[in-house]
Amino acid sequence: MIRVAIIGASGYTGAESIEIILRHNEAKLVYLSALPEECGAVEEVFPRLAGRCNLQIEPLDIDKLSGLADVALCCLPHKVSMGFVPKLLKAGLKVVDFSADYRIKSTEVYEKFYQVKHTDTANLKRAVYGLPELFREHIKDADLIANPGCFPTGALLAIIPLLKEGLVETNSIIVNAVTGISGAGKNPSSKFHFPNMNENIFAYSIGTHRHMPEMEQIASEIAGSDVNILFQPHAGPFDRGILSTVYCQPKKKVAGEQLSKLYKDFYAGEPFVQISNDAPAVKDVAGTNYCHIFVTCVKGKIVVFSAIDNLVKGASGQAIQNMNIIFGLEETLGLK
Amino acid sequence: MIRVAIIGASGYTGAESIEIILRHNEAKLVYLSALPEECGAVEEVFPRLAGRCNLQIEPLDIDKLSGLADVALCCLPHKVSMGFVPKLLKAGLKVVDFSADYRIKSTEVYEKFYQVKHTDTANLKRAVYGLPELFREHIKDADLIANPGCFPTGALLAIIPLLKEGLVETNSIIVNAVTGISGAGKNPSSKFHFPNMNENIFAYSIGTHRHMPEMEQIASEIAGSDVNILFQPHAGPFDRGILSTVYCQPKKKVAGEQLSKLYKDFYAGEPFVQISNDAPAVKDVAGTNYCHIFVTCVKGKIVVFSAIDNLVKGASGQAIQNMNIIFGLEETLGLK
Amino acid sequence: MIRVAIIGASGYTGAESIEIILRHNEAKLVYLSALPEECGAVEEVFPRLAGRCNLQIEPLDIDKLSGLADVALCCLPHKVSMGFVPKLLKAGLKVVDFSADYRIKSTEVYEKFYQVKHTDTANLKRAVYGLPELFREHIKDADLIANPGCFPTGALLAIIPLLKEGLVETNSIIVNAVTGISGAGKNPSSKFHFPNMNENIFAYSIGTHRHMPEMEQIASEIAGSDVNILFQPHAGPFDRGILSTVYCQPKKKVAGEQLSKLYKDFYAGEPFVQISNDAPAVKDVAGTNYCHIFVTCVKGKIVVFSAIDNLVKGASGQAIQNMNIIFGLEETLGLK
């Protein structure tokens, strides 16, 4: 039974991780921590968990953790995470880190987009990007996983086969995505106040979203050359899910059916990627670790649609998928 | 052309009032004020009004107001309002006050529910409760209107005919209401953060809502004896509207059709009250100043359903209806 | 491993049952049936289940079922169900029936509310009402469970302790409930067309809802005398959940704290009932088999709030809870 600690348990990805582990047959929660002001019995922090989890959420005490847990799901925010991950590793835990701190290999890019100096470059080097569909073999042996961002997960799964096969112009990719509002986190704000967000949809972070360099780094790694992605996120009036609509220019003419076959072959063994024959709907993946993809050609361009749940495949579910791989468990445990 | 000032223009009822006055043929906006930190061009505060209103929202300057405006729609919060209303009156303006400060005639009850000493009892005495369906004649001559609360508007319109006719046990009334979230105002909070409020519904202010004594005061006035109301509000995942479901015990057996006829007769001349033959839907009154009511009997109890838009008939629309009455204009101007 | 057949698998409760069984460690799906025009691969009927379930949904063939399955979750509609249940029982299966056909013990009442003659009175007599919190001991030995209606589940859990203790006037109970729209089933209609239902809330089945006699039957059984319930359902703009707000008159004065203690004691051993210290929210139970309850006193009346997910505790989850009990499994399997 894998013993799981959740660091930063009081946010949405923390709660989602707790729920998944509660259904997991070979892992159990042993420790939950959060900022002092967000501590208390789990059911006080999340009334939804009343009667389901008896743990206290307590201020982080690394000393207690050593020996108590096998793995930490580190749900801390960007910039905060790299202050704690080295200590968790030192305490002997495997770490799946939800923040961006170990995703961007170039500290220069990281520091430009996150506006802070990277303080743990040693671990940054050995962190493995936790997209199992791409890096399963490396994940097996890793003790630090940089769990992918939600948008990069949806976008990369949509374009990996194209990049692997070298089918598209690498400077032509446009990722137009719409996310549900759980992606904005737990802190109230004017933008996501119900009377503002309800019945609304708008673009944000125009040209500046931090998931753009993350996508480009992995895409370039796959393509073997620089890939340039125009990524434009939008916020939509629903809780969960990211719908990515990806447009790109094929190097040469290709038929939709060919692409569909390519994708089906490429993802044939993948437990959580499904190639659809029609446009995927976020509701069909909400609450699951699945990614639904449809690929086709329209007017000479390749158009790919992918749908994931931002809190599951885009965060906690993928983290636990990574955890399962690291510990040699069946990859789908807790996630079916 | 009536010249209108809106005091506290930066909130939802302020914005709604602006939109209504923009469509009003015999009134025009001349002055908008708010707290200094919420001032600026109208279209900066409300992008929705871009190109539609060129005024600045500015910090309140009573001196400027005198001579400039004929009426103030005072959209300030409870407790704050009574600090400014006397000055507005002194400056020669008629005032329609949106707060509760002039609604509760008993300072004892006011001070118990609002937890503050009443500082303007002189004006409190002469303020007229602005429910035109009940007090139209008094409104005509008033210079200070206490614009009713949103829940009292919906609940009172549902039960006035019963109370007028003395048909129900006055301690048997239960008002179960569900409001849209615009009723919670503009300030972000955890409860009304989109990912919490969306796909949710819950009761609040159990046994303590401040609109309960307001309902009881007016109901008692109509009935000529003490009326006791159990009022239970709920928050539902929509922007606008209040659905009130009222249960009460008739003094003697009565048929639904009789009640329906009674209501149709009672409200026959009312421009904004419609008696339906089926359950009203909040969507049918959203964005309008109408109240839809259906009354029937079930298992020996009278059940009345009423639907209003909390921001229109429950606030800004009713205020402008009152304004129209005060100035002798056609009552429906700006509200059709 | 319990072998489960789902009869009527193409609707919402069928889909929910499939998802729960997929997460169940000691039960597996062996057979899915539906009307011929709704058959096909599971993933065609429910794209959400792509890659998760390889079964075909096929037209019902009772002969195939015998020996193949241990239990049938019978998700057929009212009136249809009683045509098939006798055959399923004869084929040697235990049956958990989702319809109302075996809930109402009085054929007279059944025939009045469902407007059809009851054709299986023999099995009606021995069917056990599947509310585990009340009838767990009978469920253990049953081979035919009448799985409770969604509204009765929420309402009964809210009032059982009061009735058991004889604390309330039995003709004073008002159940005001709001349900999410999954409760309306899969067939499109004008009322539940998105542009009509979104941003809307309204009452329906005024004085006539079929769950009213069901509530009254069980409540009367508990109370030992006739209980009269005024049940008023409303439809609200969300997918899942029922919030019941129950008002009743205590026989003698009682404090909220006393009631809260009574409820906590009464439900102490229950895995799926949680007594809260504040108003429950449907979102906290959505997707779970839990019922959250808050009880208090307001102005001399007892007010009880209960929240369930209509598709889980109100349908498929409770059915599987019943199945677990029948087969001597841990009651919470698949439902945590």
Added chain:
Amino acid sequence: MIRVAIIGASGYTGAESIEIILRHNEAKLVYLSALPEECGAVEEVFPRLAGRCNLQIEPLDIDKLSGLADVALCCLPHKVSMGFVPKLLKAGLKVVDFSADYRIKSTEVYEKFYQVKHTDTANLKRAVYGLPELFREHIKDADLIANPGCFPTGALLAIIPLLKEGLVETNSIIVNAVTGISGAGKNPSSKFHFPNMNENIFAYSIGTHRHMPEMEQIASEIAGSDVNILFQPHAGPFDRGILSTVYCQPKKKVAGEQLSKLYKDFYAGEPFVQISNDAPAVKDVAGTNYCHIFVTCVKGKIVVFSAIDNLVKGASGQAIQNMNIIFGLEETLGLK
């Protein structure tokens, strides 16, 4: 006072047109028609209009119309419309037609996309495309207006300045749009059944949407050469609004500020187009006839965001804007 007939008054655009005309100072409703099965008092068809409009919706009788009305807002569906428009014109009415029947100048393209032979090519030739921002001068003298489609309105307003100035590669334009569900019309369907559409978003009509050739026709007319547009619509969980996100390749490098200035100059005199300094939100235009546009450059591409209300600027509002122009009224009457 312009006398307005609405043909096809029982659908969403009919209802929206009625509400706008009710607020119009120089136009009044004189006649409403619909299919026989959708006729009746206005308030029976639209409970929302109870007390606001006393007309009957009646089966169309062209003879009655002659002399009774000055203009017909023809809200009939595609293919049906061209059967009635010639008769309305013959009866001496000006016609604003909401269908696509008079928008596509090439009968070949029309017949390909609408799968029906065009039966009124005579009137097709003289119909004026009713986008006032482009064709105001022609509209003034027209007696038949082809009121633009909702998506083309949002997309064209977003790209017209670029095309007029010849700034973009004409085969590079991608229009990614999300529409609210009122755009799908009044007839219930599985896709737009509340439990399916709520909390959902998905693409549809991939590569085949009928608004694509309409956009291309007008865009090409502006550009003076063939413009090729990849238009991809999505359906999102809200009632009203279309957010278009347009990507295109500039012919030469251009700065966002330059474009913003260009747009502000281009639309300077337009009453209903507002150039924003940030991403527009559909909620800011919902219920209004406004179009909010933001234009910028990202990674070498021009990105334009536009927001309209599909039922107002995308249908009924624009129709009445056209009507105002035809009759020489102030263009914003009824629409402020």
